[in-house]
Amino acid sequence: MAGENLLGIPETYLPEDPAAGLLADGAPAADVAAAHPTSSLAWAVLAEEALDDGHRVEAYAYARTGYHRALDSLRRSGWRGQGPVPWSHEPNRGFLRALAALTRAADAIGEVDEEERCRTFLSDSSHEAARELLG
Numbered sequence: 001m002a003g004e005n006l007l008g009i010p011e012t013y014l015p016e017d018p019a020a021g022l023l024a025d026g027a028p029a030a031d032v033a034a035a036h037p038t039s040s041l042a043w044a045v046l047a048e049e050a051l052d053d054g055h056r057v058e059a060y061a062y063a064r065t066g067y068h069r070a071l072d073s074l075r076r077s078g079w080r081g082q083g084p085v086p087w088s089h090e091p092n093r094g095f096l097r098a099l100a101a102l103t104r105a106a107d108a109i110g111e112v113d114e115e116e117r118c119r120t121f122l123s124d125s126s127h128e129a130a131r132e133l134l135g
Helices: 018-024 029-035 040-052 056-076 090-108 112-125 127-134
Strands: none
Touching (some): 018 090, 029 040, 056 090
């Protein structure tokens, strides 16, 4: 079956992101990122907003920041560089959204190798997230 974890690598579940509630309540993403700079979700939202506004370079910077913040969190949660990061677990969505935004931003600035690497990484992490976020 496509997407099946054949290697038996355990799924990674990130802890709750304190920024998620603020963003859900409509707080501006820039304010949330300033208050919670380790939140990959806040940086992902900033990247998505920048992409929507046509600010490709800013989107790339925001997405890369969110991606690196997420890698730190993944490692603290026992992730060893590979394995599933389920979309169904809400706190994982900051990482997955940052990675999708980085994929889109890399494409927008013509960084083909980075776009392909990020697309593959997203799909390897969560097929569901890749379908949801990149189509």
